Amino acid sequence: MIFNSELMEKLACAYGPSGNERHVAELIMAELEGVVDELYTDDAGNVIAHRKGEGRKLMFSAHMDTIALLVTFIDEKGFLRVTNVGGISPTALISQRMLFENGREGILVLDKRGEKKDIDCAEMYIDTGLPAEEARRWFAVGDLCVAKGSYYETDEYVICPAADNRTGCYALIEAAKARVPSVFDVYYVFSVLEEINALGARCAGKLLAPDICVAVDTTVSNDSYEGFEISVKLGSGVGISAKDAGLVSHYSVYGMLCAAAEKAGIRTQPYACKLGATDAGGVSKTGRGVAAGAISIPTRYIHTPGECFCKSDLLDTVRLIEAVEQYAGS
Amino acid sequence: MLLKELCMLPGLTGYEAPVRDFIRSRLDEVGIACRVDRLGNIIAENPGPADRKLMLTADMDEVSMIVTGIESSGWLKFGITGHLDPSVLDSCDVLIENSVSGVIGVKPIHALKREERGKPVPADALLIDIGARSREEAEARVQIGAKVTFAPRFRQLGCLVSGKAVDARVGCSVLLDLLLKKPPIGFTAVFSVIGRLDGKGLKVGVNQVQPDAVVQIKAAECADLDTVKPERQAAVLGDGPCFFMKDGGTVYDIALARRARRAAESEGIRTQLYRYCKTENYDIHYAMLAKPGADWLVMGVPCRYTESPVAALSLEDYRESVRLAEMLTRFLTKEEA
Numbered sequence: 001m002i003f004n005s006e007l008m009e010k011l012a013c014a015y016g017p018s019g020n021e022r023h024v025a026e027l028i029m030a031e032l033e034g035v036v037d038e039l040y041t042d043d044a045g046n047v048i049a050h051r052k053g054e055g056r057k058l059m060f061s062a063h064m065d066t067i068a069l070l071v072t073f074i075d076e077k078g079f080l081r082v083t084n085v086g087g088i089s090p091t092a093l094i095s096q097r098m099l100f101e102n103g104r105e106g107i108l109v110l111d112k113r114g115e116k117k118d119i120d121c122a123e124m125y126i127d128t129g130l131p132a133e134e135a136r137r138w139f140a141v142g143d144l145c146v147a148k149g150s151y152y153e154t155d156e157y158v159i160c161p162a163a164d165n166r167t168g169c170y171a172l173i174e175a176a177k178a179r180v181p182s183v184f185d186v187y188y189v190f191s192v193l194e195e196i197n198a199l200g201a202r203c204a205g206k207l208l209a210p211d212i213c214v215a216v217d218t219t220v221s222n223d224s225y226e227g228f229e230i231s232v233k234l235g236s237g238v239g240i241s242a243k244d245a246g247l248v249s250h251y252s253v254y255g256m257l258c259a260a261a262e263k264a265g266i267r268t269q270p271y272a273c274k275l276g277a278t279d280a281g282g283v284s285k286t287g288r289g290v291a292a293g294a295i296s297i298p299t300r301y302i303h304t305p306g307e308c309f310c311k312s313d314l315l316d317t318v319r320l321i322e323a324v325e326q327y328a329g330s
Numbered sequence: 331m332l333l334k335e336l337c338m339l340p341g342l343t344g345y346e347a348p349v350r351d352f353i354r355s356r357l358d359e360v361g362i363a364c365r366v367d368r369l370g371n372i373i374a375e376n377p378g379p380a381d382r383k384l385m386l387t388a389d390m391d392e393v394s395m396i397v398t399g400i401e402s403s404g405w406l407k408f409g410i411t412g413h414l415d416p417s418v419l420d421s422c423d424v425l426i427e428n429s430v431s432g433v434i435g436v437k438p439i440h441a442l443k444r445e446e447r448g449k450p451v452p453a454d455a456l457l458i459d460i461g462a463r464s465r466e467e468a469e470a471r472v473q474i475g476a477k478v479t480f481a482p483r484f485r486q487l488g489c490l491v492s493g494k495a496v497d498a499r500v501g502c503s504v505l506l507d508l509l510l511k512k513p514p515i516g517f518t519a520v521f522s523v524i525g526r527l528d529g530k531g532l533k534v535g536v537n538q539v540q541p542d543a544v545v546q547i548k549a550a551e552c553a554d555l556d557t558v559k560p561e562r563q564a565a566v567l568g569d570g571p572c573f574f575m576k577d578g579g580t581v582y583d584i585a586l587a588r589r590a591r592r593a594a595e596s597e598g599i600r601t602q603l604y605r606y607c608k609t610e611n612y613d614i615h616y617a618m619l620a621k622p623g624a625d626w627l628v629m630g631v632p633c634r635y636t637e638s639p640v641a642a643l644s645l646e647d648y649r650e651s652v653r654l655a656e657m658l659t660r661f662l663t664k665e666e667a
Contacts, residue, residue, distance in 0.1 A: 018581050019576075019581035019582075019583075019584060020584075020585070042622070042623055043622060043623020043624070044622050044623045070575060070576065070581070072561065072605035072606065073560065073561035073605055075560065075561060081561040083576075083605075083606070083607065085576065085581050122561075122562065141603045141605060142575055142584045142587070142588060142603050144584075193580065193581065196579065196580045196581055197579055197580065197615060199579075199580050199615070199618065199619070202619050202622075203618075203619065203622030203623060204622075206619065206622050207622055207623075286619075
């Protein structure tokens with residue numbers, strides 16, 4: 001299996017904040033045209049790709065959205081004031097380039113008049129390089145912007161924006177294209193608003209009422225100096241979540257994931273941690289309840305413009321999705 | 331405008347009956363069919379044609395306190411339902427079970443400690459004084475579990491009206507005024523209960539109605555004082571009703587709000603975008619899950635001093651809000667699903 005750098009770059013650099021994911025949705029719809037039996041967006045904006053099958057309903061979920069900033073005010077100097085959309089880390093974004101839907105950019109700056117140790121959104125502003133009247137022409141209260149970054153890769157690693165969770169989108173797209181014979185009726189859901197309590201996936205879960213849901217997302221690792229307590233490192237395989245901040249994985253799903261990986265000879269890293277949540281936690285609570293679990297691509301520097309993951313881990317994730325489709329847990 | 335009558339009634343979270351009964355009587359008088367569901371929501375039908383199932387909704391409940399204990403000194407301990415800044419409560423007039431008057435005060439011992447001077451009073455240091463000299467005297471007049479609201483008052487201050495629950499009831503008042511006008515487009519009106527606990531009543535309402543589009547009407551807290559920097563004011567009194575962009579639980583459909591604003595502008599209705607959010611309020615997040623994919627617009631009437639006994643709004647904004655609510659019924663029937 002060869003790493004599809006072109007696809008990963010397109011996904012990583014696409015503009016898609018929580019609340020305005022349609023450009024990413026269009027990109028994904030174009031990738032899956034003619035690949036699956038049914039391809040549509042639901043009322044919430046999720047892209048749903050259906051590979052019809054005879055067995056139980058299996059839903060994979062990867063979110064399209066990234067954290068973002070929302071413009072709340074344009075001041076007399078033409079600077080933009082912002083608030084957060086999702087769990088942004090202000091310190092990670094200070095001095096970063098912010099990208100808007102209309103293609104314009106600005107630089108996020110710390111307002112030193114309010115300097116203190118813990119920065120919050122009220123102490124930041126965006127300088128778009130425009131005087132006030134021009135700024136009011138091109139920007140408005142309600143605009144969303146994301147951190148701009150560029151795609152960079154080495155033989156084994158990738159540094160790019162939005163690995164959380166465009167790597168998950170990559171995995172679902174590549175697995176869908178592989179079309180391995182499956183014992184399930186498979187739904188690939190590319191969800192909206194995951195960064196805001198998994199709202200999109202919960203809507204999709206309610207509509208589709210799957211029997212099983214597996215979220216495909218990123219997880220933190222312990223092999224940098226970020227200081228996370230988790231038994232996962234880059235390059236050692238797909239993370240399989242026993243528990244995260246949002247979900248204790250259903251024992252049958254966890255078992256199925258481990259068994260499928262073993263059968264197909266895929267390297268995995270089981271983990272349990274207090275950090276991070278995925279679409280699975282939200283979907284598990286929908287309708288009459290859904291057996292849910294999550295697999296994760298180990299990623300450093302999540303929620304910064306330069307997230308880092310190992311290509312082999314992402315390819316292992318694609319293989320694991322295919323193995324689950326083929327073998328379930330047997 | 332029935333805002334004054336609505337505000338003077340007690341309507342605590344979970345005990346909204348007086349407000350509910352008032353609204354039902356007004357609806358009965360004009361022959362609007364309504365029923366009450368198991369939680370206490372009023373579900374009323376405004377007759378008329380509609381291409382989509384529309385729902386307009388507003389919460390009925392206000393800042394609610396409940397007596398949790400009676401001290402040996404005769405002071406009452408109390409708890410608060412929902413989110414409320416305790417520093418607003420110091421020195422407030424309150425009314426217990428709509429009959430016993432009291433004042434919220436701070437026990438003097440706490441005020442004397444040097445390190446506590448200038449700090450906000452913690453909620454558990456506040457007590458209600460009903461002028462009882464002992465526990466026995468207090469118990470003769472008030473029981474544990476007694477319900478407490480701010481003392482009812484409603485006044486005109488220049489262009490504003492101010493009083494208890496003005497912010498809590500403005501949504502109901504706008505919706506009721508709209509229904510009484512018998513607007514042409516058909517929609518379901520839900521006057522919901524338990525709004526202050528993350529919209530539990532609203533969620534149940536949405537479960538039953540299963541609308542294609544929802545407009546929630548509430549107050550929009552504004553801090554438009556000169557001492558507050560413009561970027562932190564959130565909304566400006568007098569600039570018209572607000573559309574919210576997000577709450578603590580979700581980002582709303584800003585593109586839809588912008589289209590609604592343009593439609594409002596073409597009819598000469600002023601609106602603004604609400605430029606702040608309280609990250610602890612999950613508001614409509616749960617209700618949104620009850621009907622996935624429905625269009626949501628949340629509109630707020632700008633209010634100062636929310637969740638205090640003197641919440642205030644501008645009558646001009648109020649009138650614009652009723653006009654906006656009616657316009658939105660027409661706007662949303664035309665919007666594609």
